[in-house]
Amino acid sequence: MRRRLGIGFWLAVGWIGLVLFAALLADVLPLARYDETLAGPPQSGPSLAHPLGTDGLGRDVLSRIVHGARVSLGVGVGAVLLGLLVGAPLGVLAGYRRKTADTVIMAVNDVAQAFPALVFALAVVAFAGASLRNVLIVLGVLGVPSWVRLIRGATLSFADREFVLAARVLGTRDRRILWREIVPNVSVPAASYAFIGMAVVVVAEGSLAFLGLSVQAPTPTWGGLINEGRTLMETAPHVVLAPSFVMFLTVLSFNLVGDRLRSLSDVRESGLEPVRQVALTPLPVPEHEVRDTLLQAEQLRCHFVTPRGVVKAVDGVSFTLERGRTLAVVGESGSGKSMLIRSILGLLPGTAVRGGKVYLSGDDLTARTPAEMRSVLGPRLGTVFQDPMTALNPVRTIGTQVTEPLRVHLGMGGKEARAEAIRLLASVGIPDPVRVLGRYPHQLSGGMRQRVTIAMALSCGPDVLFADEPTTALDVTIQDQVLRLLHQLREERDMAVVLVSHDLSVVARWADEVIVMYAGKVVERGPAAEVFARPRMPYTEALLQAAPRLTDPVHHRLREIPGRPPDLVDLPAGCAFLPRCPYAQERCGREAPPLVANGGHPYACWYPRSSDGTDRLVEGVESGGR
Amino acid sequence: MIVLHRLVRLAVVLLVVTFLSYALLNLLPGDPVTQILGMSATEESRAQLRQQLGLDQPLLVRYLDWLGGLVTGDFGESYITRMSVGAELAERLPVTLELLVAAEVVALGLAVPLGMAAARRAGQPLDQALTALSFALLSTPVFVLGVLLILVFAVTWQVLPATGWTSLTTDLGWNLTSVILPAVTLGCGQLAVYSRLLRTDLIATLQEDYITLARARGLSPRRILWRHALRPSAISLITAIGLNLGALIGGTVIIETLFGLPGIGRLIVDSIFSRDYLTVQGGVVLISVGYVAVNFTVDLVYAAVDPRIRHA
Numbered sequence: 001m002r003r004r005l006g007i008g009f010w011l012a013v014g015w016i017g018l019v020l021f022a023a024l025l026a027d028v029l030p031l032a033r034y035d036e037t038l039a040g041p042p043q044s045g046p047s048l049a050h051p052l053g054t055d056g057l058g059r060d061v062l063s064r065i066v067h068g069a070r071v072s073l074g075v076g077v078g079a080v081l082l083g084l085l086v087g088a089p090l091g092v093l094a095g096y097r098r099k100t101a102d103t104v105i106m107a108v109n110d111v112a113q114a115f116p117a118l119v120f121a122l123a124v125v126a127f128a129g130a131s132l133r134n135v136l137i138v139l140g141v142l143g144v145p146s147w148v149r150l151i152r153g154a155t156l157s158f159a160d161r162e163f164v165l166a167a168r169v170l171g172t173r174d175r176r177i178l179w180r181e182i183v184p185n186v187s188v189p190a191a192s193y194a195f196i197g198m199a200v201v202v203v204a205e206g207s208l209a210f211l212g213l214s215v216q217a218p219t220p221t222w223g224g225l226i227n228e229g230r231t232l233m234e235t236a237p238h239v240v241l242a243p244s245f246v247m248f249l250t251v252l253s254f255n256l257v258g259d260r261l262r263s264l265s266d267v268r269e270s271g272l273e274p275v276r277q278v279a280l281t282p283l284p285v286p287e288h289e290v291r292d293t294l295l296q297a298e299q300l301r302c303h304f305v306t307p308r309g310v311v312k313a314v315d316g317v318s319f320t321l322e323r324g325r326t327l328a329v330v331g332e333s334g335s336g337k338s339m340l341i342r343s344i345l346g347l348l349p350g351t352a353v354r355g356g357k358v359y360l361s362g363d364d365l366t367a368r369t370p371a372e373m374r375s376v377l378g379p380r381l382g383t384v385f386q387d388p389m390t391a392l393n394p395v396r397t398i399g400t401q402v403t404e405p406l407r408v409h410l411g412m413g414g415k416e417a418r419a420e421a422i423r424l425l426a427s428v429g430i431p432d433p434v435r436v437l438g439r440y441p442h443q444l445s446g447g448m449r450q451r452v453t454i455a456m457a458l459s460c461g462p463d464v465l466f467a468d469e470p471t472t473a474l475d476v477t478i479q480d481q482v483l484r485l486l487h488q489l490r491e492e493r494d495m496a497v498v499l500v501s502h503d504l505s506v507v508a509r510w511a512d513e514v515i516v517m518y519a520g521k522v523v524e525r526g527p528a529a530e531v532f533a534r535p536r537m538p539y540t541e542a543l544l545q546a547a548p549r550l551t552d553p554v555h556h557r558l559r560e561i562p563g564r565p566p567d568l569v570d571l572p573a574g575c576a577f578l579p580r581c582p583y584a585q586e587r588c589g590r591e592a593p594p595l596v597a598n599g600g601h602p603y604a605c606w607y608p609r610s611s612d613g614t615d616r617l618v619e620g621v622e623s624g625g626r
Numbered sequence: 627m628i629v630l631h632r633l634v635r636l637a638v639v640l641l642v643v644t645f646l647s648y649a650l651l652n653l654l655p656g657d658p659v660t661q662i663l664g665m666s667a668t669e670e671s672r673a674q675l676r677q678q679l680g681l682d683q684p685l686l687v688r689y690l691d692w693l694g695g696l697v698t699g700d701f702g703e704s705y706i707t708r709m710s711v712g713a714e715l716a717e718r719l720p721v722t723l724e725l726l727v728a729a730e731v732v733a734l735g736l737a738v739p740l741g742m743a744a745a746r747r748a749g750q751p752l753d754q755a756l757t758a759l760s761f762a763l764l765s766t767p768v769f770v771l772g773v774l775l776i777l778v779f780a781v782t783w784q785v786l787p788a789t790g791w792t793s794l795t796t797d798l799g800w801n802l803t804s805v806i807l808p809a810v811t812l813g814c815g816q817l818a819v820y821s822r823l824l825r826t827d828l829i830a831t832l833q834e835d836y837i838t839l840a841r842a843r844g845l846s847p848r849r850i851l852w853r854h855a856l857r858p859s860a861i862s863l864i865t866a867i868g869l870n871l872g873a874l875i876g877g878t879v880i881i882e883t884l885f886g887l888p889g890i891g892r893l894i895v896d897s898i899f900s901r902d903y904l905t906v907q908g909g910v911v912l913i914s915v916g917y918v919a920v921n922f923t924v925d926l927v928y929a930a931v932d933p934r935i936r937h938a
Contacts, residue, residue, distance in 0.1 A: 110635070111642045114872075116913040118879060119894055120647070123906060126898045127654035203767045207880050210769045211895060226773055233773075233781050240777070244770045252765035259761075347841050350749075370847075377844030390835040395857045395932055405843045440933040456843065466842075 009260045012253035019250055023069035032060035034067040035218040043236035052242040056232050061242050064220040068243065071214065071221045072250070075136050076201045080194050082140025087147025088190060092182060094148065095155025096174075105148060112145040118207065125213045132215050135208060139201050147193070154189040158182055188264060195258030199251045206247060222247045285355060288318075290362055294496050295321040295344075295464050300356035302336075302343040302520075309569040313339040315520035316356070321464070321513075326490065326497040328511030328528060330504060330543065334565050336520040337500045341466050344498075345381060346373050360463070378405045382457035382495075386469035388449035392441035398425075398452055399437030405459045424455040428485060447478035451485070458489060465490070468500045483510055504547040508532050516540045519566050519576035526601025534600065536608035539577045575606070583607050632925070636918045640911075644696075647910045648689045651903050658705040661901040679705050692907070701908040706900050711908040714893065719912070722878055722889035724794060725812065726871060728805050732813030733820055734867075740817075741824030742851050748829050756825075760818035772811040772884045779807060789886035808885045812878065816870055823866055827859035834858075860931055868924030872917030 022029065032039040032050070038058035045053045052061040094101035124138045158164060158181070167177045202222075208214045209223025217224070222243050229240030288298045302314035314336045321327045329337045342348050344358050346365065358365040360380060365373065377383075385391045393401060402424060403417035412420060418437070425433035428451040441449055450470065457465060467486060471479035487510055490497050501507050507514055507528060514531050516524040516539065524537040535541045542561045563580035572578065574589040581588065587606050595604040659672050659681065676682050680691070695702055701711035744753040763771075780788035786807050792800035831837065832855055840850050879891035890909055897905035929936040 110639045111646070113869075114639050114643050114914045114917045115646070116910055116917075119898075119906070119910060119913065120650070122879070122895060123651060123898050124654060127651075127901070129655075199765065206767050207769065210880065211883060223769065226769060230773055230776075233777050237777055237781070240773055244773060247770055248762075248766055251767065252762065255761065255765050342838075345842055347838055374844040374846060377842055379844070381842075383839060383842035385835050385839055387835060391839050393836045393840070393854055393858065394934055396854070404845070408845060408849070440937070442934050443937065453839070456839075 005260050005264075008256055012256040015249055015253045016257065019069050019246075020073060022066045023073050026063075026066045026070060029066065031063040031066060034059065034063045034220055036060070039063075043232060043239070045236070045238055053236065053238045055228065055239045056236070061225075061239060064225055065222070065243050065246050068220040068222045068225055069246075069250075071132065071209075071219065072202050072205055072247075074132065075139060075205045075214075076198045078136040079140035079143060079201045079205075080197045082137070083143035083147045083197060084190065084194065086140075087144045088151045088186075090144075091148040091151025091153075092155050092178065092186065095152040096178065096182065105152060109145060109149060117142045118204070121204065121208060122211065122213055125208060130208075130213050130216050135205060135214050139204050142204075143197055143201065146197070150193050151186060151190060154186045155182055158185045188261065192258045192261035192264075195254045195261065197258075199254035199258065202247070202251055202254065285357055288357070290359055290364075291320055292362065293320045293359075294323050294361060295498075296357075296359040297344060298357040298359070300340065300343050300358065301354065302339050302348060303353045303355070304349075304351055305353065306351070306569070311568045312520045312571070313352075313568060314343050317515070317517070317520075317522050318356075319513075319515055319522075319525065321496045321498065323463070323496055324490070324494050325512045326487075326499055326510055328507040328514040329498065329500045329517060330502060330507055330514060331517035332502065332543075332561070332565055334568075335517040337502075337517055338468050339520075340517070341383075341468050341498065341500060345377060345383065345466065346370070375409075378409050378462070379460040380463050382460070382462035382465045384450070384453050384457045384465065384467045384470045387473040388446050388453055389473065391453045392449055394441055396440075397437065398439050398441065398444070402437070402452065402456050402459065405456065409460045420459070421455075424459055425452070428452075428455045428458075428489075429481075430455070446474055447482065450474060450478075450482055454482070454485065454489075458493070461493065462495065464496045464498060466498045466500075469502070470499070471506065472501075472503070479506075486510075504532070504544060516543070519568060519571060521576070521604070522595055523577070523605070524601070524603040525595065530601055536600070536603040537577075537605045538581050538583050538607075538609060540603075541609050542580075575604075583609075632922065636922060640914055640918060643914045644693065644907075644911055645689060648692065648907055649685060651907060652685055652688075658901050658903060662706060692904075696911065701911070702904045704897075704902050704905050706897075706902045706905075711905050714905060715890065715908050715912055718888060718890045718893045720794070721791060721887055722882070722891060724801075724805060725808055725878055725881065725887065725889060726874055728809035729812035729816065729874070730867065730871065732809050733816035736813075737817045737820035737824060737863075738856070741821040741828060742856070744821065744825045745828035745832060746847065746851065748825075753825075756821065760822050763814050763818035766814070768811060768815060769880050769884055771814055772807070772881065775807050775811055776884075789884075791885075791887045804885075804887075808881050808887060811884075812874065812881050816874075819866055819870070820863055823862045824859060827862050828855055831855045831859040857931055861928065864924055864927055864931065868921045868927075872920045 036059060039060045040047070040050045040054040040058055042054060042056055042058040044050065044058075047053070050060050050062065052065065055061055055064070090105075094105045121138045121142060125134055128134050164177060164181050167181060172180075205214055205221070206223035206226070209221035210227045212224070212227070214221050214223060225243040226240055226247070229236075229243065232239045286299055290296065296319075298318050300314055300317045301312070304311040304313060317336075317340055319327065329340060331337050339348075343354055343356075344365075346354070346368075348354060354366070356366070360376065365376065368376070392398070399418065399421060402421040403412075403414075406412045406417040406420055407414075421437060422433045425436055430436055430448060430451050436444070436448070436452075441452075444452065450473075454470075465486070470486065471482050474482060483506060486497060486499075489495070499507070499511060511528040514526065514528045515522050516531070516537065518539050524531060524535065524540045531540065532544065535544055539561075546561050561580060566572075566576050566579070572589065574587075574592055575581070575584070576592070578584045578588045585607060591606075593604045593606050595602050597603075598608075658679070659675050660667075663671060663675060673682075680688060683691070692702055699712065701715065703709070704711055704714070707714075740756055744756045747753050776788045779786045787804055788807075791804050794801045828851075837850060837855060840854050845854075878887075878889055879895055881887070882889045882892040883895060890912060894906055894909040896902075897909070
């Protein structure tokens, strides 16, 4: 993918070009001589004759800055070239011939970092004489370790790539590999660092000059000009401001060009690339009736605006859920199950647009502000995620994490919250809860962690528990324990549970109702027993057939649904399952089937399956029944 | 065991750094004898002084001799001023340390809230403005920034002194006024680095499941940022603080010159100009030891911040 360099890059290039041009042609340009005193009245402000004014001795400031650029850029180019010429070969060597070189490089690196570079530069220049050559050599040599490190890193990342390994296997000579494969690839990071190195050297030379340790008077240097101008700050601030500003712009330009070049070869975002803002238009909500039920979703939508187009992750999902029931959401990965949960909870990334309504006991949750939503999240809606390894904060103790919602939402004090946390942990079957409170997540097993997250989700006594694949990341033996626990807690607390799963044996065993999702839409919905006994939508049938069963012969081939889930960016006009459906006909490509009930449970298909062919499968699924 | 291994390695690094700097300073042209006696001194008196100062000994012997003293805490005696280098450094060190601490307070005090604000609104106008500001700060040489701040606060508004130093024990109020401008100047560059690092790491942390779950528990964004996200995102920041603190011990040279502060950096520059080798050498040792010690401490801080490292 080709990236834009942006206008900033070209402005920076322009400025560098301008400074370079002025420095090269300083003697030819129609400027006053840099050392000509009383070229104008001393300390006079900007005028036509002296665009940047004059200094304390009446010398033209612009001319002095232009001549100072010669020193700054001269030292910059020279020192960078020196660092490159010495450091790059060493770096390539170190990266390519790793074993011995690595230890040496690391050791040298240690020393170089602990070595006070600026003090060393000062000492050398002071003792050996403050000349252009000495400054250039010192700053060049000091830059070598950075160059070695950078080039070694870049070489390392290519030395292992397939094309280099292939060349080695083919017996290509090392020298040839280096020149043909490695050098061209390392040149982009090297070019980028050359610009950043220029910025570093220009600042370093300026620092030396500021202390009076660069090229000596009468030759002007930027650091020297700023140092001289300091004394006139009260009467003629332009004398110090002009070189300061020029120096700032030059360093900024070098940094900017270097950064943009780096972003060409670096996949990581540098944070400087322009981000395109997208106007978010709210999605319309159709007419509907608010029912007297615990949880109701109406035409819930969640769209993502991406550079490729609009991704409809959740597209018009409706359902209702009563107290004491479990609703299962099933579908393949990427069918929108998790996004459905997050849409209900209002926990979507910034790039998402949500539409539709969610009612909790008739109260419209989508109308709430984030702050108002927080009083519902926790006390009324509890959440458990798939992976207990990532669900707990690694740097906080279990105790801090479990007691936090109790303190925030229920206003408990430290002691009370701790006692309640112990009770909660015991209720989810954690042995020795007192000790676990002082533990960190990484000290617990996966099953224990998932129990902790369940305890946290239940801590404020929610009415609905959302469990997004709560057992997928766990051992099979633990899975059953956790699901059994969820079921038991549902009964004890008279909650409703929304269980997201792709594991149909889990769903068949624990869910009362099920909705089947495909490409962000509900394609079949109904009581779990009925949907599994008589799937009408071919996708549901395929899901059931793909579920492995204990009754399968040992070397039985795993069935899978042919094809792959569709690209959510440009869904076809007709049925989204069409390309993978064995029963599709001409109408399926023309019109998307609506979700309608024809006497049984609702499904979205023009040519639904009859109950006949699936009996064998249902037996298999239900054989693990409660 | 690992601690011991690291200590040995650090000792080796220090040994190499001290030897290199000792050798370099001695091999460079310029001679303390000329500095003391002047150009017109006779060859005889030069030789006498050289012998008196021990400069007639081979380099390695002098280095080992000096190193022996160093191990017992004796930095030697300046050839020029005849003063104890150790005492001189000890007198200057508090100034530099106070400057460093104040600079880090300024940098972190601003970088943490700014980094958080930027991470929370990644890609939005505030974040882009802060990105541009950091980039500008990173591109401003420290002496340019210092001069500008002096121009604004000391010359135009006259609210803070441009130069000068009042020690902490003399007068706390004046001490603080004299440290503000240098600390802000030094802190701004760090501020840019720190807020960028924190922003990047926070953006990654905020994608974590445990943050989404904290939101699902109805916790406020402020609480999530400070109590849940900050600590797991602090490792790069702490590394950078360590590296910077170490590097800055030597980097205060410019600041101390610009603001007329009697610190280590100023002492080193003055000593360089007067060819006072042993004082420069003492300063180099102090800087290297400081750098190495800070980075050793950083490793211990990691463990305090992340329990996974503690129990590994």
